[in-house]
Every structure is written in structure tokens, then in C-alpha cells.
Amino acid sequence: MALQSLNVTKRSATTTQPPSVRTAEEPVAKLIDVSKCIGCKACQVACMQWNDLRDEVGTNVGVYDNPSNLTDQSWTVMRFAEYSKPDGDMEWLIRKDGCMHCEDPGCLKACPSPGAIVKYANGIVDFISDNCIGCGYCVAGCPFDVPRISKKDSKAYKCTLCSDRVAVGLEPACVKTCPTGAIQYGAKTDMVLRAEKRVGDLKERGFQKAALYNPAGVGGTHVMYVLQHGDDPERYSGLPSNPSISPWVSVWKGAAKPLASLAIGLAMLGAFFHYVTRGPKDEHAEGESK
Amino acid sequence: MSGPVVMKSGDVPRYAPGERVTHWIVAITFVLLALSGLAFFHPAFWSLTAVLGGGVWSRILHPYVGVVMFVFFGLMALKYWKDNLIQPYDRAWQKRLPDILNNNDHGLPEIDKYNIGQKQLFLAWVVSMVLLLVSGVVMWRDVASFPVPVIRIASVVHAIAAVVMILGFIVHVYSAIFWVRGSMRAMTRGTVTHGWAKHHHPLWYRRVTGGGK
Ligand code: HEM
Ligand code: SF4
Numbered sequence: 047m048a049l050q051s052l053n054v055t056k057r058s059a060t061t062t063q064p065p066s067v068r069t070a071e072e073p074v075a076k077l078i079d080v081s082k083c084i085g086c087k088a089c090q091v092a093c094m095q096w097n098d099l100r101d102e103v104g105t106n107v108g109v110y111d112n113p114s115n116l117t118d119q120s121w122t123v124m125r126f127a128e129y130s131k132p133d134g135d136m137e138w139l140i141r142k143d144g145c146m147h148c149e150d151p152g153c154l155k156a157c158p159s160p161g162a163i164v165k166y167a168n169g170i171v172d173f174i175s176d177n178c179i180g181c182g183y184c185v186a187g188c189p190f191d192v193p194r195i196s197k198k199d200s201k202a203y204k205c206t207l208c209s210d211r212v213a214v215g216l217e218p219a220c221v222k223t224c225p226t227g228a229i230q231y232g233a234k235t236d237m238v239l240r241a242e243k244r245v246g247d248l249k250e251r252g253f254q255k256a257a258l259y260n261p262a263g264v265g266g267t268h269v270m271y272v273l274q275h276g277d278d279p280e281r282y283s284g285l286p287s288n289p290s291i292s293p294w295v296s297v298w299k300g301a302a303k304p305l306a307s308l309a310i311g312l313a314m315l316g317a318f319f320h321y322v323t324r325g326p327k328d329e330h331a332e333g334e335s336k
Numbered sequence: 337m338s339g340p341v342v343m344k345s346g347d348v349p350r351y352a353p354g355e356r357v358t359h360w361i362v363a364i365t366f367v368l369l370a371l372s373g374l375a376f377f378h379p380a381f382w383s384l385t386a387v388l389g390g391g392v393w394s395r396i397l398h399p400y401v402g403v404v405m406f407v408f409f410g411l412m413a414l415k416y417w418k419d420n421l422i423q424p425y426d427r428a429w430q431k432r433l434p435d436i437l438n439n440n441d442h443g444l445p446e447i448d449k450y451n452i453g454q455k456q457l458f459l460a461w462v463v464s465m466v467l468l469l470v471s472g473v474v475m476w477r478d479v480a481s482f483p484v485p486v487i488r489i490a491s492v493v494h495a496i497a498a499v500v501m502i503l504g505f506i507v508h509v510y511s512a513i514f515w516v517r518g519s520m521r522a523m524t525r526g527t528v529t530h531g532w533a534k535h536h537h538p539l540w541y542r543r544v545t546g547g548g549k
Contacts (some may be wrong), residue, residue: 073350158376159391179391181376182477186487195477200392295486303378307500313503317510320437325363327439328517329535 049088051215053167058157064164071167075234076207076218077241078142079272080282081248081256082228084139085124087111089220089229093122096208096219116143117194121205122220125283141271141282142220142229145192145205147171149265151206152291155299156187160210162202169234169268180200187299189264189289237270244272283289347527348544355415358408359523365405370502372398377495399476403521406469413462419449425539426452440534453511457504464504467497493517 054064094100101119104108104112110126122144129137150170154163162177163184173184173193182199193202198282200334208218216222221231228238241258248294257276260266279285351359372394374381388394390399428445429436430452436444450458474482474490482490512519518532533541 058384076442158382160379160382163382177391179395181395182475182479183376183491186484186491191484200478218451252346292485292488294485298488298492302492302495304498306495307378307380309499310502310506313506317506317514320510321514324437324439326517327441327515329441329531 049166049172049209051213052170052209054164055167056151056154057161057167058154059160060161066167067160068167068326073167073169073234074207074212074268075169075237075238076147076221076269077230077232077272078269079228079230079241079244080139081244081253081272081274082226083124083140083142084226084228085126085138086225087124088123088223088225090120090124092219092223093205094120096211097206099123116194116204118198118203121145121203127281127283129271129281135256139274139282143283143286145171145207145269146190146264146289147205147207147268148189148293149267152187152189152264152295153184153193154187155259155291156183156295158183162261166209169213170209170212171268172206172209173202173204175199175201175203187291187295189286205269234268241270241272245276248272248274257274259285261286261289263288341445346530348530348533348541349526350522350533351526354522355412356526357409358415358452361408362405362412366501366505368401369398369405370498370505372401372448374502377498382530383420396478399472399478399492402468402472406465409465413458413465414448416458420455422455423448426455446538447536447540448543449537451536454508456510460500460504464501466499467493468501469496522535 047068051068052070053066055066057064083212099121101113101117104114106112107114109128111125111256113120116123122142125141125143127139127141129139131137147170149169151163151165152164152174154165154171157163158181159177159179160180161174163173178201180192180195180202182195182202184202185191185195193204195202208216208220211218216298217231218229221229230237238258238260241260245266253274256272256274259271259273259276259279271279271282273279273282273285275281279287290323368387371384371387375384375387375391375394376398376506382391385391385415387395388397393505425445425447432444435441471490471494473480474487475494512523516536518529522528530541533545
């Protein structure tokens with residue numbers, strides 16, 4: 047079940063109002079300053095430790111990425127991009143990947159199981175594994191390719207933004223552990239201000255295109271990046287430059303639902319009223335048979 | 337297929353026992369699939385997951401039931417393919433649709449085993465069934481892993497094909513059970529009356545009875 051101490055603003059496959067009596071819950075955000083990250087993976091380890099996860103020991107795939115992708119046991123991974131600048135220099139762009147905690151989460155929109163995905167008033171998008179049926183619709187719904195279905199229990203997993211820690215006033219485990227202060231956490235408005243200041247610093251230091259990544263296509267996110275090259279997010283191991291919920295998902299989980307339900311209802315009513323007004327067809331009535 | 341049958345008793349055979357069993361396997365699996373599928377489709381139908389034993393069981397079983405339906409539906413499609421090719425007299429019959437809907441069947445053009453409505457429904461079901469199988473396998477995470485963009489398209493295709501099939505099913509069941517009297521026994525006991533056969537499917541009637549009285 048969802049955390050009892052937090053208001054819920056969105057609940058998957060639910061048409062009534064979710065629990066929302068509490069007051070003063072401010073939207074939060076995690077700010078990841080890519081320009082400060084040294085790729086030490088302390089956050090990856092903290093995540094494993096707090097959430098009690100142990101991924102398989104993988105193999106070296108020729109780069110520092112390990113594991114090489116998000117899994118049901120690795121809710122965050124560091125992605126190391128080696129970018130060759132036009133002047134021949136190499137730039138190492140290290141991005142901590144994981145759930146972005148979208149304001150308009152595609153996973154939640156796609157989920158068919160009531161209450162398997164919730165969005166708290168503080169902005170955190172959380173999977174309530176208890177209610178998860180393992181269909182994987184969230185994977186299709188997510189514009190960032192984040193959720194992973196476990197082979198062990200067929201349930202979906204991803205970063206919780208440490209909703210359990212946050213609910214009792216602690217900061218997320220990755221934030222607590224980051225040695226360079228590249229990950230910060232707090233009220234979203236504060237984080238945006240800090241990011242803007244940092245972007246200003248970066249611009250002064252020659253990163254003309256530095257920017258805050260808080261993509262409007264998904265209503266903004268509660269995990270944001272400061273990017274040195276904000277004009278080209280794709281450079282950071284394929285961070286989408288303009289993410290939004292796929293139009294296929296919008297049709298499937300939007301217009302199709304009421305239209306199809308209406309069509310089915312009308313067909314049944316049509317059949318019923320045809321019977322009521324015209325009645326059954328009976329060959330004997332016309333005296334054709336003997 | 338079968339030659340003229342010399343009729344001694346009062347009834348005209350329409351479906352052999354094997355055909356009836358196949359039909360009812362398709363019907364039962366279809367109902368299970370439609371109900372569990374609708375449950376995933378819209379929150380208003382979520383309680384229908386109970387039909388297959390809850391949300392997780394529905395997710396597990398739905399695709400297997402679908403494969404069973406596809407196999408038996410395929411048998412039916414092969415068997416009835418020829419009988420469902422649309423002929424010129426079907427078009428003429430269709431022009432009288434308003435009369436037919438008003439139960440005014442006087443002087444209808446003579447048709448064979450199925451009318452054009454049945455034939456069009458048959459075609460719609462064949463197409464939907466193939467689309468449902470292909471898209472369903474793409475969505476089936478227990479056995480397949482397709483790229484996410486492909487899964488998204490498959491999800492839309494699956495939903496649309498399923499709704500087409502369900503709409504057809506409503507027409508089918510209404511006609512069979514409520515509207516056209518005397519049809520149900522074709523699929524339960526396997527036979528229809530001479531009167532039913534002559535009235536609704538005269539060409540077929542003469543074909544199977546050798547023009548009998
Ligand atoms: C459970 C409810 C159902 C009932 C009461 C029912 C009833 C019938 C009846 C009475 C017939 C014989 C019609 C005739 O002789 O002209 C028939 C034929 C047939 N049924 Fe069903 N049926 C049901 C479900 C289904 C489903 C789910 C499918 C497939 C999606 C299906 C596919 C067919 C086909 C292909 C035929 C052969 C006739 C044609 O080509 O139109 N039925 N059904
Ligand atoms: S990044 Fe994906 S999993 Fe996370 S909230 Fe957005 S849609 Fe959901």
C-alpha cells in the first residue's frame with residue numbers, strides 16, 4: 047500500500063479521488079549536477095544498500111557502465127559517454143540514470159492495475175508492488191525506458207526516490223552519499239533556483255549552452271539534471287531531448303477507452319431496442335413452411 | 337462438401353458434433369478473453385479480472401487462453417472459408433437490409449448457407465483474430481521481448497481488434513439467441529427445421545436436401 051503519511055495526487059487505473067486530506071506537501075526534486083559528477087558510483091551502492099538489492103556481478107563491456115543497464119536490482123546506473131569534441135578533445139559525460147519522476151508519468155497512465163502506481167503530492171512516482179500484476183504496460187508507457195520487470199516475481203521495479211526515507215524527513219540515499227555534492231535534494235522551487243545559479247556559473251566558465259533539464263513534455267520532472275551541454279541532451283548516453291508520452295500510448299490509454307466503452311454499450315442497447323421494437327424473426331409467421 | 341442428404345426425419349443437419357464442439361470452445365475462450373481483456377483496458381471493468389482469478393492470474397492466463405482460441409478459431413475459419421465468400425446474390429440480399437431489419441422478409445433474394453452479414457462478420461473476425469494473435473504475442477512479456485515502440489503499436493492494435501471482435505460478437509449473439517428464432521439449435525443440437533432452412537438459406541437448403549420438399 048501507498049505510504050500512509052503522504053497525500054496521493056494520481057493513482058493508476060482509478061477514477062475517484064485518492065487520499066488527499068493532508069495539507070502543505072511541497073513538491074520535491076532531486077537535482078543531479080552532471081558537471082560535478084566524478085562517476086564514483088557511491089550513489090549506486092547507496093541505492094543497493096538502502097533498498098536491499100544485489101544485482102548479479104556482471105561482465106566488463108568495455109566501458110565503465112556496470113551494470114550496463116537498469117535492472118530490477120539496479121534502480122540507478124551511471125552511464126559514461128565519451129564524447130569527441132570537434133577540436134579533437136575527449137569529454138567524459140557521466141550521467142546518473144534512473145526514474146525521472148515525471149509530473150505527468152507515462153508509466154502511471156499506462157498501468158491497468160488500480161493503485162499499482164501512485165504519484166504522491168510531493169511529486170514522487172512510486173510503484174506499489176503489492177498491486178502490480180506484472181503486465182509491463184508501465185515499460186511501454188515510460189518515455190525514459192526506466193521500469194524493469196523482475197524475472198523472479200514478475201513485478202515492476204524502479205527508483206522510488208526513496209519515498210520511504212523522504213516520508214520520514216530523510217533525504218534519498220544517493221543524495222546522502224554523494225561525495226562531491228553533485229546530487230542535491232529539496233523543494234523543487236529551491237532546486238530550480240540552485241540549478242539556475244549553477245547554470246549561470248557554468249556559462250561564465252565557457253559552457254555557453256549549459257542548461258537545466260526539466261523537460262516540459264512530461265510536465266517537468268522531479269529528478270532534474272544540470273547539463274553542461276543543455277542544447278544536446280542526447281549526448282549524455284541518449285537522454286531524450288524532448289521526451290513526452292508516446293502518441294500511441296495516449297491513444298491507447300486516452301481516446302480509445304471511452305470511445306470503445308461507448309461503442310460496446312451502444313451495440314448492446316441497440317440490440318436490446320431492436321428486439322423491443324421489432325421482435326424476433328420467425329419464419330412460421332409468413333406461412334412459408336408446412 | 338457433403339452431398340445431398342436424403343431427409344427422412346423432420347430436420348436438416350447444419351453442424352456436425354465436431355463443428356459444434358469447436359464452436360463452443362471458441363465461444364467460451366472468447367468470453368474469458370473479452371472479459372479479462374476489458375479489465376485491463378478500462379478501470380471501469382477492473383472487477384472482471386475476477387473471471388480468471390484476479391489481476392495477476394488474468395495477466396498470466398489471458399495469452400494462453402488466446403492461443404487456444406486462435407487454434408480453434410483457425411479450424412473454424414478453414415472449415416467455413418468457402419461458405420463465406422461473398423456472391424452476387426448476397427449483394428442483392430443486402431439491398432433489402434432495412435426490410436430485413438424490420439422482419440419483412442418477403443421476396444428476399446435466395447442465399448446460401450450464410451447471409452452477407454454473417455460473411456462480413458466472418459471476415460472481420462478472421463482479420464481481427466490474426467491481428468490479436470500477432471499483437472498479443474508482441475505484448476506477451478513471458479515469452480517475447482520486442483522493442484518498446486513496437487509494443488506500443490501492438491497495444492493499440494490489440495485493443496482496436498478486440499473491440500471490433502466484441503462488437504461483432506454482440507451482433508452475433510443477439511441474432512443467434514434472440515432475433516432469428518430457430519438458429520440456436522443449429523449450434524446446440526446440430527439441426528434446423530426445414531422451414532428455417534428454406535426461409536433463411538434457400539440455396540443451401542436445396543443443396544443439402546437435393547431440392548426436397
Ligand atoms: C457465446 C456466445 C455465442 C453464441 C450463442 C453463438 C451462436 C452461434 C450460432 C447459433 C451459430 C450458427 C449460425 C448459423 O447457423 O447461421 C454460430 C456460428 C458461428 N459462430 Fe458463434 N456463437 C457464440 C460465440 C462465438 C464466438 C466468440 C465466435 C468467434 C469469435 C463465434 C464464431 C462463429 C462462426 C465463425 C460461426 C460460423 C457462421 C458464420 O460464418 O457466420 N461464435 N454461432
Ligand atoms: S521516468 Fe518513466 S518510470 Fe519514472 S515517472 Fe517517468 S514514466 Fe514513470
